Amino acid sequence: MPYEVHIDTDECVSAGKCVSTAPGFFVFDPDEIATIDPDGPRPDDDALLRIARRCPSGAIRLTLDGEPVEL
Numbered sequence: 001m002p003y004e005v006h007i008d009t010d011e012c013v014s015a016g017k018c019v020s021t022a023p024g025f026f027v028f029d030p031d032e033i034a035t036i037d038p039d040g041p042r043p044d045d046d047a048l049l050r051i052a053r054r055c056p057s058g059a060i061r062l063t064l065d066g067e068p069v070e071l
């Protein structure tokens with residue numbers, strides 16, 4: 001089962017690393033807060049792990065079967 005991706009919109013600081021690394025899946029909303037387009041090209045789990053680890057604010061969280069994935 002693949003990771004599920006969550007963005008804490010209160011934590012996102014609009015740095016854009018996720019959006020530039022996986023455009024179309026991570027996208028900015030009109031307020032430049034990152035969100036996910038479920039129809040966008042989903043990165044594989046290894047890439048998602050790297051992206052989540054690089055988020056400067058820790059806004060991206062991954063879960064597997066409902067359990068948090070350690071970043």
Ligand code: SF4
Nearest residue numbers: 012013015016018055
């Ligand atoms: S990398 Fe983190 S802080 Fe930057 S836009 Fe994405 S979710 Fe927001």
